[in-house]
Each structure stands twice: as C-alpha cells, then as structure tokens.
Amino acid sequence: MSRFGVHPDQSVASMTRAAVAEALADAGLGLDAVQAVYFGNTTQSALEGQLMIGGQIALRRMGLQAVPVFNVENACATGASALHLAIGSVLAGTAAVALAVGVEKMNVGDRARAMAVFDGAYDVSDPDELVRQLDRLGGVTDTAALGDRSIFMDIYAAFARAHMKTFGTTQEQIAAVSAKNHAHAVHNERAHYRTAMTVEDVLRGRELAFPLTVPMCSPLTDGAAAVIVTNREAIPSAAAARAVRVLASSIGTGVDRDLDDYSRHVAKLTADRAYDQAGVGPGDVDVAEVHDATAFGEILQSELLGLCEPGAGGPAASAGETSLGGRIPINPSGGLESKGHPLGATGLGQVYELVTQLRGEAGPRQVDMARIAVAENGGGFFHGEEATAAVTILER
Amino acid sequence: MSRFGVHPDQSVASMTRAAVAEALADAGLGLDAVQAVYFGNTTQSALEGQLMIGGQIALRRMGLQAVPVFNVENACATGASALHLAIGSVLAGTAAVALAVGVEKMNVGDRARAMAVFDGAYDVSDPDELVRQLDRLGGVTDTAALGDRSIFMDIYAAFARAHMKTFGTTQEQIAAVSAKNHAHAVHNERAHYRTAMTVEDVLRGRELAFPLTVPMCSPLTDGAAAVIVTNREAIPSAAAARAVRVLASSIGTGVDRDLDDYSRHVAKLTADRAYDQAGVGPGDVDVAEVHDATAFGEILQSELLGLCEPGAGGPAASAGETSLGGRIPINPSGGLESKGHPLGATGLGQVYELVTQLRGEAGPRQVDMARIAVAENGGGFFHGEEATAAVTILER
Numbered sequence: 001m002s003r004f005g006v007h008p009d010q011s012v013a014s015m016t017r018a019a020v021a022e023a024l025a026d027a028g029l030g031l032d033a034v035q036a037v038y039f040g041n042t043t044q045s046a047l048e049g050q051l052m053i054g055g056q057i058a059l060r061r062m063g064l065q066a067v068p069v070f071n072v073e074n075a076c077a078t079g080a081s082a083l084h085l086a087i088g089s090v091l092a093g094t095a096a097v098a099l100a101v102g103v104e105k106m107n108v109g110d111r112a113r114a115m116a117v118f119d120g121a122y123d124v125s126d127p128d129e130l131v132r133q134l135d136r137l138g139g140v141t142d143t144a145a146l147g148d149r150s151i152f153m154d155i156y157a158a159f160a161r162a163h164m165k166t167f168g169t170t171q172e173q174i175a176a177v178s179a180k181n182h183a184h185a186v187h188n189e190r191a192h193y194r195t196a197m198t199v200e201d202v203l204r205g206r207e208l209a210f211p212l213t214v215p216m217c218s219p220l221t222d223g224a225a226a227v228i229v230t231n232r233e234a235i236p237s238a239a240a241a242r243a244v245r246v247l248a249s250s251i252g253t254g255v256d257r258d259l260d261d262y263s264r265h266v267a268k269l270t271a272d273r274a275y276d277q278a279g280v281g282p283g284d285v286d287v288a289e290v291h292d293a294t295a296f297g298e299i300l301q302s303e304l305l306g307l308c309e310p311g312a313g314g315p316a317a318s319a320g321e322t323s324l325g326g327r328i329p330i331n332p333s334g335g336l337e338s339k340g341h342p343l344g345a346t347g348l349g350q351v352y353e354l355v356t357q358l359r360g361e362a363g364p365r366q367v368d369m370a371r372i373a374v375a376e377n378g379g380g381f382f383h384g385e386e387a388t389a390a391v392t393i394l395e396r
Numbered sequence: 397m398s399r400f401g402v403h404p405d406q407s408v409a410s411m412t413r414a415a416v417a418e419a420l421a422d423a424g425l426g427l428d429a430v431q432a433v434y435f436g437n438t439t440q441s442a443l444e445g446q447l448m449i450g451g452q453i454a455l456r457r458m459g460l461q462a463v464p465v466f467n468v469e470n471a472c473a474t475g476a477s478a479l480h481l482a483i484g485s486v487l488a489g490t491a492a493v494a495l496a497v498g499v500e501k502m503n504v505g506d507r508a509r510a511m512a513v514f515d516g517a518y519d520v521s522d523p524d525e526l527v528r529q530l531d532r533l534g535g536v537t538d539t540a541a542l543g544d545r546s547i548f549m550d551i552y553a554a555f556a557r558a559h560m561k562t563f564g565t566t567q568e569q570i571a572a573v574s575a576k577n578h579a580h581a582v583h584n585e586r587a588h589y590r591t592a593m594t595v596e597d598v599l600r601g602r603e604l605a606f607p608l609t610v611p612m613c614s615p616l617t618d619g620a621a622a623v624i625v626t627n628r629e630a631i632p633s634a635a636a637a638r639a640v641r642v643l644a645s646s647i648g649t650g651v652d653r654d655l656d657d658y659s660r661h662v663a664k665l666t667a668d669r670a671y672d673q674a675g676v677g678p679g680d681v682d683v684a685e686v687h688d689a690t691a692f693g694e695i696l697q698s699e700l701l702g703l704c705e706p707g708a709g710g711p712a713a714s715a716g717e718t719s720l721g722g723r724i725p726i727n728p729s730g731g732l733e734s735k736g737h738p739l740g741a742t743g744l745g746q747v748y749e750l751v752t753q754l755r756g757e758a759g760p761r762q763v764d765m766a767r768i769a770v771a772e773n774g775g776g777f778f779h780g781e782e783a784t785a786a787v788t789i790l791e792r
Binding site: 011013037042043045046048049050051052053056057059060063064065066067068069070071072073074075081084085088089091092093094117120121122123124125250251252253254255256266269270273379380382383387388 | 407409433438439441442444445446447448449452453455456459460461462463464465466467468469470471477480481484485487488489490513516517518519520521646647648649650651652662665666669775776778779783784
C-alpha cells in the first residue's frame with residue numbers, strides 16, 4: 001500500500017507500480033508468477049481521459065507477459081470487488097497466483113470537478129429520484145446548494161438523522177467515531193492525516209450537513225493498494241508463516257426495501273452470507289475495518305455487521321468499545337476519515353491493514369491476539385442504500 | 397442479443413434488460429437463479445455521465461436480490477472479458493448460474509465526441525508514443541488530420557500496409573473480406589447493415605486510410621448481448637438439449653515484441669492457450685467469429701488463430717474459403733463490419749452467433765455440421781498490438 005495522501009508528484013501508474021512491487025516483494029514472488037490481474041479504478045477515466053484499459057496502461061512498463069488484466073469498477077467498493085475476483089480466479093483454478101490492485105488519483109485539476117466525478121455513483125438518468133429518496137430521509141432537496149462537497153455527504157447526513165430519530169444516536173457519538181479514528185491514524189505512517197482530534201475538535205469543525213462536520217468525512221485522497229491471492233501450493237515457503245487465509249468474500253447489490261428495514265440492508269445480507277461461508281459469527285471477530293466514508297457510516301456498518309446491536313453503534317464508540325484496547329477495535333488504521341479514501345484503493349487498503357494486524361506487525365496500533373478480521377467496503381447509492389456492499393473475512 | 401443498429405429510442409438500460417430477458421427465457425431460468433452478474437460497457441461513463449455502477453443502474457429495475465454485479469471494461473474486448481469472469485465464477489463454485497451482459501449506446505450526441513471516446517483505448521498519457529509506433533508501421537503522423545474517423549482505423553491501416561509488404565496481401569483481398577461479411581449479414585436479421593456489397597462496391601467506398609475504405613470498417617453501433625453460464629447441474633432439463641459447452645476461455649494482455657514477430661502476438665499466445673485448454677486444434681474448428689473491426693483485422697486474426705497459414709488469410713478470403721459453404725466459414729453473422737460493433741456487446745454478440753450456429757438454428761446462414769466454434773475478441777492498443785485478446789472455444 002502506498003502512503004495515502006495528496007501526491008501531485010505521483011501518477012496512477014507510479015502508485016500502481018509501487019503498490020504491486022511491494023506486494024510481490026512481501027509475498028516473495030516475481031511478477032512472472034502472476035496469472036491474472038484485477039485492476040480497480042473509478043475516476044481516471046473522467047479526470048484524466050484514460051477512458052479504457054486503465055489497468056493495462058498502469059502496468060504496461062512492468063513486463064506482464066500475455067497475462068489477463070481486467071478493469072473492474074464498483075464505485076467505492078471497487079477495491080473489494082477486484083479482490084473478490086482475484087479470489088474467484090484462484091478458486092476456479094484459472095490462476096494459482098492472482099493480483100488485485102486498486103488505485104485512485106483524485107487530486108487532479110480542480111476540486112469541484114473531482115467532487116462531480118465522485119458523485120457519478122448514483123443513477124444520473126434520474127436525478128430527481130435521488131432528491132425524492134433524500135426527501136424521504138429528510139435530506140437536502142436543493143442539490144444546487146452543494147457547493148464543494150459531495151452529494152454523498154448529504155446522503156450520509158440524511159441516514160444519520162434517520163438513525164438519530166430511530167435509535168437516539170447523538171452527534172457527540174458520531175464525533176466520538178471520528179475522534180477515535182483520528183487517534184488511531186496517529187500510529188499509521190501511511191495515513192493521509194495523522195493528527196489527533198478530540199470529540200470537541202470534531203464538533204467544532206465546519207458543518208457540511210447536520211450532523212456531519214468536516215472531520216467526520218473522508219477527504220479526497222491519492223493512493224494505491226495491492227493484494228496477492230494464491231492457492232496453498234503457490235505460497236513460497238519463505239512467505240508461508242506470514243500468509244493470511246481468506247475465509248470468505250461476499251458481495252451484494254442493493255435491494256428495494258423500506259428505508260428503516262435494516263434487516264434487508266444489503267450490507268447485512270452480504271455480511272450474513274460471509275459469516276455463513278466463513279463458519280464464524282460476529283462474536284468471533286477480533287478486529288474490523290469498515291467503510292467510514294463518514295463517521296456515521298461506521299456506526300451503521302458496525303451494527304449491520306453484527307459487531308454492535310442495532311442502535312448500539314454510537315454508544316459503543318463513545319464508551320471506547322471500538323477503540324484500540326476496546327471490546328472490538330474498528331478501523332485501527334484510522335479508517336477512510338483519517339487514513340484517507342482513494343476510491344479504487346480503499347477496499348484493498350482495508351485488507352492491507354487487516355493482514356498487518358493478523359500478522360502482529362501493526363506496531364503501536366496492534367490489536368492484541370487478532371485472529372479473525374472483517375473488512376466491509378461499500379459503494380454507490382440507489383434504492384435508498386448503498387448500491388454495492390462487500391464483506392471479506394480473514395484468519396491468521 | 398438485441399438488434400444491433402442505431403437506436404435513438406433505446407437506452408443502455410432498456411437494451412440491457414431486453415438482452416437479459418431474452419437470455420433468461422432461452423435458458424428457461426428466472427432472474428432469481430442468477431448468482432453473479434458481469435456487466436460490460438466502455439462508453440456510457442464518458443458519453444452519458446454514468447461514471448460508476450453502470451451495471452447496477454442498468455439492471456436495477458429487474459429485481460436482483462443482493463446478487464453481486466461487477467462492472468468490467470477491457471475496451472473492445474469487454475464482452476469476452478465479462479464472459480470469462482462469468483465462466484470463472486461457475487468454475488470457482490461461487491455461482492451455479494452467472495450472467496454476462498455487454499451493452500453500448502455509441503450514437504449519443506455528436507459523432508466526433510463518440511470517436512474521441514472510442515479513441516480512449518490507448519495510453520493517453522503519451523500520445524507521442526502512439527505516433528512513434530504508427531511511424532514504425534508507416535502510419536499516420538498527423539493525428540490532427542483524423543477528421544471524424546477513429547485513430548484505430550489508422551492503426552489498422554498501418555498494420556494492413558505492413559502485412560501487404562511482408563506477405564503480398566492486396567487491397568482486393570481485404571475488400572473480399574468486407575464483401576463476404578456484407579453478404580453474410582444479409583441473412584442476419586439482427587445485423588446493423590444487411591446490404592450485399594461486391595468487392596468493387598467495397599473498393600469504391602470512401603478511403604479512410606489506405607488500404608481501408610469505409611465498408612471495410614465497423615460502424616458506430618448501439619446494442620446489447622447477454623450470455624447465461626451455468627454448471628451442468630444448473631441447466632434446466634428443458635434447456636439441456638440446446639446447451640452449449642464451453643471448452644476454453646483465455647484472455648491475454650499485449651506484450652512487448654518486434655512488430656513483425658507474429659509468433660509472439662498476444663492473439664496467437666492467447667489462442668494457443670485456448671486450444672491447449674480445449675484439447676482441440678485449429679483444424680478442428682468448424683466456424684469462427686473474429687474481431688473484424690476492420691476487414692484487415694479478420695485476415696490477421698484468421699492467421700493468428702491458425703485458421704489460415706501466415707500470409708494466407710487474404711487469398712483464403714478471395715477464394716471463398718472463409719465464406720459460408722467454404723473450408724472454414726468466418727463471421728457468418730456479418731462480423732463487426734456489417735453486424736455492427738457496440739463495443740461492450742461485441743464479444744458476447746460473437747458468442748450469441750456461435751451458440752446459434754452450434755444449435756443448428758442459424759437458418760439461411762447456417763454452417764453445416766458445426767460442432768466446434770471459436771470466438772476471438774480484441775481490444776485497445778499498446779506495444780504496437782492490441783492491448784487485450786480473448787479467445788473462447790465452444791462445442792455443441
């Protein structure tokens with residue numbers, strides 16, 4: 001994983017190469033061992049005009065020899081989708097070694113343009129429908145008033161207000177998630193931001209859409225992350241002791257449901273499937289990276305993953321249950337809010353963190369005795385929920 | 397497969413739904429049987445602003461229930477790439493039934509814009525390199541002089557001239573390919589063009605870049621095609637008699653090579669791998685659909701696939717060997733030149749034709765006793781060759 005941040009000196013190709021080279025070195029494999037590549041990126045097409053074959057272009061100087069490269073996109077769940085397909089090709093036996101790599105260079109040109117591109121993750125053929133969905137949630141109705149923020153912040157804000165109304169979640173609890181994640185990122189040298197913030201600091205931030213302030217929202221980040229997936233036989237003996245086992249990888253697409261019906265939320269359906277596949281339950285999970293594009297997202301997802309009871313996500317954060325040293329540490333990396341959110345890389349960056357944790361190599365942010373880890377990566381918006389949810393379960 | 401053509405009244409979503417509904421009906425399955433979806437599209441992002449989750453949006457009114465949808469892109473080889481991943485998920489056991497669907501609505505707004513988008517399939521970070529590569533092949537050096545044609549026509553023209561120099565291929569032979577494909581398409585009610593042309597008609601067409609005239613080049617086409625992939629157990633008994641077996645699916649990325657080294661061309665490397673996987677050779681092939689984005693492309697690919705000896709592709713077309721009734725019928729559908737080339741749908745449209753042929757349901761364009769069929773789909777450009785080649789082998 002590259003250091004996430006704002007990197008005007010780096011390109012999609014250079015970040016891709018760095019992440020891939022590091023992943024290969026870590027696995028003790030050469031590029032010639034790789035038999036399939038899944039490349040995740042969402043914005044290079046619109047921001048840089050590389051409209052097609054972005055993966056082939058990013059990797060072309062590395063010397064792949066007639067190996068298939070697939071360009072994969074699933075909005076903010078792109079990274080986990082690339083990983084899922086890499087795992088699939090190993091299960092299928094079409095590749096003994098597969099590479100998933102995700103990358104995003106979002107700080108290109110002006111910020112408003114990047115925000116507009118970011119917002120291409122809902123049904124653009126029917127923008128009025130988005131407004132109707134937000135209305136039902138009590139969200140913004142004037143999309144022209146967005147200014148330089150993403151509409152996704154308003155979507156999250158609307159969901160947060162609905163959750164506050166249903167469960168009594170407070171703005172202070174949401175701020176506690178952000179403060180916790182900022183505290184975690186201080187110990188992560190690859191994080192975009194490494195500045196500790198108190199709950200009060202977070203609440204004092206500029207309000208984007210009530211209850212969300214700027215520090216509760218993920219920034220525009222450049223970065224890349226890569227994961228090597230192999231079958232058991234293809235693991236070099238020198239790397240075997242540090243290999244991590246994939247117990248489950250499950251992906252689902254959002255369904256039509258009542259907005260307050262959390263039992264049919266795609267993240268819950270997908271997580272349930274992943275737990276079944278892995279043969280473990282939420283109570284077995286030692287550490288999780290979840291998709292906190294906003295701090296409220298972490299509260300919602302921690303409940304949908306069963307790590308907290310419905311409505312208990314906010315109080316759990318305030319009580320320190322989800323902090324390092326707590327009952328179930330969430331986002332020890334600093335999460336999307338503080339580690340950063342380079343869309344195509346995000347899901348793979350979560351796995352990078354969990355692999356580091358399961359290996360016991362996370363240094364000052366190490367979760368004690370981490371054996372089972374869960375990553376949850378979400379992307380896009382429709383039917384009043386995320387369009388894609390991805391859950392990956394790993395075991396030391 | 398939808399009828400390919402210019403369809404101002406159709407959207408990406410409506411064409412997708414039509415192709416998927418027809419494929420499901422043909423297989424005797426409901427959408428609830430589908431466990432994974434691979435959606436191929438290349439231009440909707442740039443042409444319509446649906447920058448992300450295009451597949452989820454196109455399918456959302458159909459009622460998928462938490463099934464994964466993956467957006468896949470590999471330039472003009474997108475359709476075969478989606479199919480490869482659908483096959484992979486069935487092999488992996490993660491889906492008993494998978495759906496590959498490809499779609500393109502290229503006739504959106506002005507033609508020059510569509511052409512510019514089409515041309516986003518080479519390394520846009522280094523346009524001078526493209527000119528250098530074309531120079532080596534004796535191609536255009538003034539990309540500003542392209543007018544309303546795609547740079548890919550100039551790329552194909554440069555390759556054609558190199559082939560003419562090496563093997564003595566003639567413009568008349570290239571025209572014979574186009575005339576043959578136009579003749580085939582007369583019998584295909586789903587083809588974009590159904591007008592017979594003689595070799596003389598083709599040669600009289602407006603010259604885009606010597607030796608290519610307009611009728612030798614694929615048009616801007618709207619269309620969709622879908623394929624259902626299952627394991628043996630998931631085939632409904634009523635559909636079993638018409639099911640077609642996948643013998644091989646191989647995809648490769650272009651390699652650095654000398655431009656006249658056809659032995660290391662990615663299409664040849666990929667085809668060799670596919671034949672190995674299928675346990676058949678080029679001599680066993682009864683019918684082929686190959687990527688004739690230009691008529692010269694068919695000549696080149698027929699040689700790389702081993703259907704003709706190196707340099708023999710042009711004479712074979714002139715002698716009628718690749719026509720219906722000939723030694724090895726190629727592009728009985730009319731090919732990209734006449735059936736049309738809706739990028740994301742093209743590779744799946746090839747498979748639609750071959751499945752129809754293997755079932756013996758192709759009517760007046762039926763290839764006698766067709767038992768083994770090969771599809772070749774290529775996309776993008778770098779290293780002086782196509783960036784991606786895909787070869788699929790099917791058996792009745």
